[in-house]
Amino acid sequence: MITDLPTPQITRRQFLQTTAAAAAAMPILIPVSALGREGSTPPSGRINLGIIGCGGMGRSNLGACAGQADVVVTAACDVWPDRLQQVVNQFKATCKGFHDFRELLQRTDLDGVIIATPPHWHALQAIAACKAGKDIYLQKPMTLHLGESLAVRNAVKKHGVICQVGTQIHASANYRRAVEFIRSGNLGGIGAVRAFNVMNQAPGGVGHSANHLPPQGLDWEMWVGPAPMMPFNPLIVQDAYNHCSWMDFSGGWTPGMAPHITDLPIWALDLGYPTEISSSGGRFVLQDDGDAYDNHEVLWRYPNLTMTWMSSLTNSFGFDFQGDLAPRRRLGIYFHGANGTMLADYDMFKVVPEGDRMKGRETPPQSIPASPGHEREWLDCIKSRQQPSCNPAYHTRVDVPLVLSLLSLKLGRTIRFDPKLEKITGDAEAAKLATPKYRSPWKFPTEYL
Ligand SMILES: NC(=O)c1ccc[n+]([C@@H]2O[C@H](COP(=O)([O-])OP(=O)(O)OC[C@H]3O[C@@H](n4cnc5c(N)ncnc54)[C@H](O)[C@@H]3O)[C@@H](O)[C@H]2O)c1
Numbered sequence: 487m488i489t490d491l492p493t494p495q496i497t498r499r500q501f502l503q504t505t506a507a508a509a510a511a512m513p514i515l516i517p518v519s520a521l522g523r524e525g526s527t528p529p530s531g532r533i534n535l536g537i538i539g540c541g542g543m544g545r546s547n548l549g550a551c552a553g554q555a556d557v558v559v560t561a562a563c564d565v566w567p568d569r570l571q572q573v574v575n576q577f578k579a580t581c582k583g584f585h586d587f588r589e590l591l592q593r594t595d596l597d598g599v600i601i602a603t604p605p606h607w608h609a610l611q612a613i614a615a616c617k618a619g620k621d622i623y624l625q626k627p628m629t630l631h632l633g634e635s636l637a638v639r640n641a642v643k644k645h646g647v648i649c650q651v652g653t654q655i656h657a658s659a660n661y662r663r664a665v666e667f668i669r670s671g672n673l674g675g676i677g678a679v680r681a682f683n684v685m686n687q688a689p690g691g692v693g694h695s696a697n698h699l700p701p702q703g704l705d706w707e708m709w710v711g712p713a714p715m716m717p718f719n720p721l722i723v724q725d726a727y728n729h730c731s732w733m734d735f736s737g738g739w740t741p742g743m744a745p746h747i748t749d750l751p752i753w754a755l756d757l758g759y760p761t762e763i764s765s766s767g768g769r770f771v772l773q774d775d776g777d778a779y780d781n782h783e784v785l786w787r788y789p790n791l792t793m794t795w796m797s798s799l800t801n802s803f804g805f806d807f808q809g810d811l812a813p814r815r816r817l818g819i820y821f822h823g824a825n826g827t828m829l830a831d832y833d834m835f836k837v838v839p840e841g842d843r844m845k846g847r848e849t850p851p852q853s854i855p856a857s858p859g860h861e862r863e864w865l866d867c868i869k870s871r872q873q874p875s876c877n878p879a880y881h882t883r884v885d886v887p888l889v890l891s892l893l894s895l896k897l898g899r900t901i902r903f904d905p906k907l908e909k910i911t912g913d914a915e916a917a918k919l920a921t922p923k924y925r926s927p928w929k930f931p932t933e934y935l
Pocket of ligand 1: 538539540542544563569585587602604607625626627652653654709723724726727742
């Protein structure tokens, strides 16, 4: 279906309802292409897709979707015309460009949107998409604050939209096999989990640049949006790697990487929320224009285990399981069980038994079905109206511990959390700060709490 149609435009969902009603009422003539013969997907099966944030990751998600026979790229939005134009040019037969995401979301012919803006925008734009009835592929980190996390989850539920958070490694065969192994009980009781992401940016970090006027056309006011205003710095706009050096725009490298990594233990051990969150860190070694910590250590207390997180930008040693010693980025999760230790990363997992405690234990059979691909799963779910695996109701269990670790870092003290009430307890200041104050004219949507 060519999507830039004159009004009135209808969504795939409306098309289904209308044609079903019409078919029941009278015989209608439908062209062959509309029936999906000759190898084409019928309009009722096509998904009209938009994108908000046309940087590297958004374009990668869009490419994965646009390669599917049932997707039509209908609309794109970016506040930087150069970025926007790349997508509009690529899909020029069907795609219209927008500067303001609110206008894109008003398009009635749009079924779903990829949101791949910098993290400080995620909650507001996701909730706006929910209100507009659009299904969402929302890049990680889902949010930066407890209030945002719960509000996005609640908005998705309230408006009945389909949402997948962009932790694509969740779709991997390796994570599936690791989950099966953990769940087999072979490791025995697991009392501690250690997760980490380490790399060496020292001492120069992302570098230095004099503040100057934004490039032609880039709307800096809309890029900064609800975050505190800062002078334009060309370094921050490059990509997510660079956003991660600025606290207000990313929360640093913990939300930058941990959503992919702590997802595995939370999935495998079916963890709910932690009850205590302690964290410490600082900017110790890096000397660049950023302001985020270069080292961050977190301790989460769950009812039956503790989990720790280490983010270091000053040293990339991966403990003892990860082969060569050359400096490079390393990440992983150690599961410390009574019978043995598992180290898992994106690509593999290894198990080291405690003596002969794992003797005779067999590798569990495969039980978790293969993923069709993270974006494809979302597209399938748009059609089936079932939530995908990384929907916000699941992903708040990943996001909430991370955003509370940032709050603990900011306040320099342990946060206590009531998992049933989903509230911070015994700390009025922390509870207040958990819901952010946005820069005017943006307002936090308190109606979703
Ligand atoms: N899942 C992954 O493996 C992965 C990898 C990299 C990045 N990411 C995530 O993807 C997101 C984007 O990262 P990136 O590397 O593409 O960043 P980027 O800076 O390259 O792209 C972000 C784009 O959003 C645009 N933008 C900013 N404010 C906007 C607004 N109000 N409306 C519309 N567009 C706006 C920017 O101009 C920019 O083009 C981040 O949340 C990042 O954490 C995920």
